Amino acid sequence: MYKPATKEAWKGRIDKQDGELGLRWHQAVHLLDLGNEIPQADPGEVAFAFIGFCCDEGVRRNQGRVGAVAAPGALRGAMASFAHHLPEQTKLYDAGDVLCTNGNLEEAQEQLGKKVALLLQKGYRPLVLGGGHETAYGHFLGFEKETENVQLGILNFDAHFDLRSYAQQASSGTPFLQMADRLQDQGQLFKYKVLGLQEHGNTQVLFKTADELGVAYTFANHVQYHFLPQLLQDLEAFLKEVEAVYITIDLDVFAAAYAPGVSAVNALGLQPEVVLELLKFVAGSGKLLSIDIAELNPSLDIDNRTAKLGAAILYQVVGEWQKV
Numbered sequence: 226m227y228k229p230a231t232k233e234a235w236k237g238r239i240d241k242q243d244g245e246l247g248l249r250w251h252q253a254v255h256l257l258d259l260g261n262e263i264p265q266a267d268p269g270e271v272a273f274a275f276i277g278f279c280c281d282e283g284v285r286r287n288q289g290r291v292g293a294v295a296a297p298g299a300l301r302g303a304m305a306s307f308a309h310h311l312p313e314q315t316k317l318y319d320a321g322d323v324l325c326t327n328g329n330l331e332e333a334q335e336q337l338g339k340k341v342a343l344l345l346q347k348g349y350r351p352l353v354l355g356g357g358h359e360t361a362y363g364h365f366l367g368f369e370k371e372t373e374n375v376q377l378g379i380l381n382f383d384a385h386f387d388l389r390s391y392a393q394q395a396s397s398g399t400p401f402l403q404m405a406d407r408l409q410d411q412g413q414l415f416k417y418k419v420l421g422l423q424e425h426g427n428t429q430v431l432f433k434t435a436d437e438l439g440v441a442y443t444f445a446n447h448v449q450y451h452f453l454p455q456l457l458q459d460l461e462a463f464l465k466e467v468e469a470v471y472i473t474i475d476l477d478v479f480a481a482a483y484a485p486g487v488s489a490v491n492a493l494g495l496q497p498e499v500v501l502e503l504l505k506f507v508a509g510s511g512k513l514l515s516i517d518i519a520e521l522n523p524s525l526d527i528d529n530r531t532a533k534l535g536a537a538i539l540y541q542v543v544g545e546w547q548k549v
């Protein structure tokens with residue numbers, strides 16, 4: 226269920242004549258095998274670790290279009306040739322993939338949780354490459370311990386609440402209700418904010434659940450660049466109420482022109498620029514704990530457009546997060 230990283234995933238252009246100044250991410254990434262003991266990250270380093278979740282069983286169970294199982298590879302491929310502009314002490318590691326086998330989503334989520342927990346415990350900042358949005362619950366299991374006595378904030382950029390009932394089975398549509406219940410069992414508050422919601426993409430029962438749980442949400446037509454001051458103010462207020470933030474980005478929050486490679490294509494979705502400003506604000510806040518990108522479906526993508534968007538978002542987040 227776990228596949229260590231290999232350099233095969235990190236291939237790209239090489240500008241040999243330019244030496245260190247021509248460096249790209251694929252030349253800078255170090256491999257980290259979580260199947261063995263891993264060292265504590267050097268305290269003098271800011272260490273980021275990619276961990277893939279090759280799974281779309283949640284999408285299948287949620288009547289979606291499968292293909293997100295291949296997303297971690299596509300995201301690595303899109304990141305590989307990024308020009309390297311990070312300072313010396315900022316390091317990139319690839320910690321490999323957790324695989325979902327025989328449709329055993331629950332076991333795969335447990336495994337993802339264990340890997341994320343290990344990374345955090347060893348001082349790495351996780352960058353989780355989903356997977357369908359069922360990635361989010363596995364990811365959450367990994368920092369549950371870290372946030373036992375810390376007020377967690379969950380920030381979801383998504384056209385959907387993903388608060389469906391999991392009474393019959395968990396899926397890509399249920400992760401945040403699973404989190405809400407888990408947090409309630411632990412006597413913790415569920416501070417969940419969704420940005421980019423589409424009314425037509427969520428039935429009345431989901432709005433009812435959201436209201437009962439006190440979920441904060443902003444519709445997509447208000448997540449626009451010209452509302453940025455208000456959006457930042459709202460985000461600042463949300464950050465004040467929490468001690469640690471988990472960000473999850475469902476790529477179906479973006480308009481179809483930017484993100485055609487998702488299960489649920491979004492005709493009225495967001496433009497990337499405004500999302501980047503909000504992400505950078507949180508990444509620079511000192512409260513970001515962990516982040517994931519979900520719902521990329523490479524088999525539906527056009528010219529790797531969606532993979533490149535997901536990758537570029539990670540590039541920007543790493544650039545800002547490494548400063549704090």
Ligand SMILES: N=CN[C@@H](CCC(=O)O)C(=O)O
Binds near residue numbers: 289358385386398
């Ligand atoms: N993670 C996906 N969530 C959406 C999918 C909606 C759709 O397939 O149209 C949901 O369950 O609401």
Ligand SMILES: [Mn+2]
Binds near residue numbers: 383
């Ligand atoms: Mn969605």
Ligand SMILES: [Mn+2]
Binds near residue numbers: 358383385397
């Ligand atoms: Mn989602």
